[in-house]
Structures are given as structure tokens and as C-alpha cells.
Amino acid sequence: MTSSRVSYVITSIIPTSPGMTANGARAIADGFEAIVVGDRKGPFSFGVPGINFYSLQDQLETKFLTSPHGRIDSYTSKLTGHLIAIANGADVIRETDDDNTPYEKFFNPIISEIQVREFATENRWLNIYAAFTERHVWPRGFPLNAVHNPASANFSWGWTGPFGWRKS
Numbered sequence: 001m002t003s004s005r006v007s008y009v010i011t012s013i014i015p016t017s018p019g020m021t022a023n024g025a026r027a028i029a030d031g032f033e034a035i036v037v038g039d040r041k042g043p044f045s046f047g048v049p050g051i052n053f054y055s056l057q058d059q060l061e062t063k064f065l066t067s068p069h070g071r072i073d074s075y076t077s078k079l080t081g082h083l084i085a086i087a088n089g090a091d092v093i094r095e096t097d098d099d100n101t102p103y104e105k106f107f108n109p110i111i112s113e114i115q116v117r118e119f120a121t122e123n124r125w126l127n128i129y130a131a132f133t134e135r136h137v138w139p140r141g142f143p144l145n146a147v148h149n150p151a152s153a154n155f156s157w158g159w160t161g162p163f164g165w166r167k168s
Helices: 018-030 056-060 076-087
Strands: 006-011 033-037 051-054 092-097 159-161 164-166
Touching: 006 018, 006 076, 018 033, 018 051, 018 092, 033 076, 051 056, 051 076, 056 076, 076 092
Parallel strands: 006 033, 006 092, 033 051
Antiparallel strands: 159 164
16 A cells, blocks of 8 residues: 555534644645544534534435444444545544554655564454453453453464464
8 A cells, every 4th residue: 555545533512622633634745644533512613624524414415324323422423434434435444543643654655565473372252352462352342251361362374474374
């Protein structure tokens, strides 16, 4: 991916914030799209340059079924924002929240190639957080009966690069 169309998707219940102003200014400077989706609490209008605002009513008027059939005042709004971004031609979607002022690296160019480590497990459930911390963390949605099962943290790492799988 050498040249990507990037969209920022943000949910908000406030009319503006320093983070929103930064996102709007950066979207203008970089030629990207910044989409803000509101909910029942608001905002009802949005005057930040560089930001395309979709009120709850605007979302309900889209062709996406997430709005009329999804829960209001929930993550469904952000999902609708993702669908709007895709419909507008986004190749890459970055998301943040209205109360965050993004670090500069948030706006870094999209890299065209990454190296990813792969893992293998023989268990039905894998607590992937065990790969990143030794603290006991219960991932959202992880089955309750597997939370304390030591086997759910057993896996082996491999390495994959641009040419496929290589054993570790």
C-alpha cells in the first residue's frame, strides 16, 4: 500500500475539544478524512474545520443497517462511522476518542510492509494477552471457564515476514 486513503473515525458527545481541533487540522493538512459520529446526547452540530460530522439523525439516514438496528448510545455509532469511511473510499481507518489529543505518531504515514510474529496453540481458547504481559488479564469476551486455565496461555511463537512462515 504505497498511497492510502486514510480516515479518522471519532465518537463524540461534546461539540469540540483540543483533540478534535488537532484531528481536524491534521486531516486538512494531510488530505485525510476525519469523521465524527454523535449520539442521542449530542452534539447536534459540529463546527470544527476538517471534520465531517454525522449526527444520530444523519446516521439513521445512511443506508447502513447498523444505525436503525443497532443500539443507540453504544459502540454502534463508531461502527457506522467505519462504514461511512469505507463507503467514502478509505483504505485505512484510524480511530480515537473526543477526549484524546493524539500523539504525533498517530499521524505517521501508513507503512507498506510489516513483520508479524505468528503463534501456534493446541488449545481451543488462547489468552493472547499472555504474550504481552505476565499479569493476569481477562480479555473481554474470553470464556469465564477458561480465564484461570493455565493451558489458555500455552503457545509457541514463530515468525512471518514478507515471504511467509519461518520456524522460530
